[in-house]
Amino acid sequence: AQKITQTQPGMFVQEKEAVTLDCTYDTSDPSYGLFWYKQPSSGEMIFLIYQGSYDQQNATEGRYSLNFQKARKSANLVISASQLGDSAMYFCAMRERGAQKLVFGQGTRLTINP
Amino acid sequence: NAGVTQTPKFRILKIGQSMTLQCAQDMNHNYMYWYRQDPGMGLKLIYYSVGAGITDKGEVPNGYNVSRSTTEDFPLRLELAAPSQTSVYFCASSNRDGNEKLLFGSGTQLSVL
Numbered sequence: 001a002q003k004i005t006q007t008q009p010g011m012f013v014q015e016k017e018a019v020t021l022d023c024t025y026d027t028s029d030p031s032y033g034l035f036w037y038k039q040p041s042s043g044e045m046i047f048l049i050y051q052g053s054y055d056q057q058n059a060t061e062g063r064y065s066l067n068f069q070k071a072r073k074s075a076n077l078v079i080s081a082s083q084l085g086d087s088a089m090y091f092c093a094m095r096e097r098g099a100q101k102l103v104f105g106q107g108t109r110l111t112i113n114p
Numbered sequence: 115n116a117g118v119t120q121t122p123k124f125r126i127l128k129i130g131q132s133m134t135l136q137c138a139q140d141m142n143h144n145y146m147y148w149y150r151q152d153p154g155m156g157l158k159l160i161y162y163s164v165g166a167g168i169t170d171k172g173e174v175p176n177g178y179n180v181s182r183s184t185t186e187d188f189p190l191r192l193e194l195a196a197p198s199q200t201s202v203y204f205c206a207s208s209n210r211d212g213n214e215k216l217l218f219g220s221g222t223q224l225s226v227l
Binding site for chain 2: 035043044045047050091100101102103104105106107
């Protein structure tokens, strides 16, 4: 069964610093996709970045990058040069190939301090 | 604007009442999903559909029903509402499985008192 674990309930970071949000996963399927979503206080779910299990390079989207370590089954989100607007809940999620559902972790609440 | 539209945004129900949460998408997506999010928690899958006429249970289906008569619409029905169903409900859709991201609606805040 798919399982996603985010071990950091909350993170506090100074503005302009880089921050890493941890995500580990468990699956027996060799083909899967990993996603990160941001949920600001307004409540909407915003897609940030995607990494496929067969992708050779780590995914990047602007200030977001995904540190994908397949052997360790980890898919950490790295935010460079953090901004006050980055304060939000962040969710890691996984979908196995052929499986229709996206399974979410518990989330990490990131607070950026000025 | 194209996307996933959920209605209503807020609703208060009394215990035992029933209601339908509406979800519509105009992107011709085959896959549609209903998630619930309890305070401070992640999202849990209630039901999903891979196409018109096809639905299946997710992790927490008890107390809910769905139907998918068209590609565009995927309503979620709550029968005999209970306080445990107080939550934020999200509808989402995607074009296919695999690497296709889910696009979410803005959510419905439901309170059962």
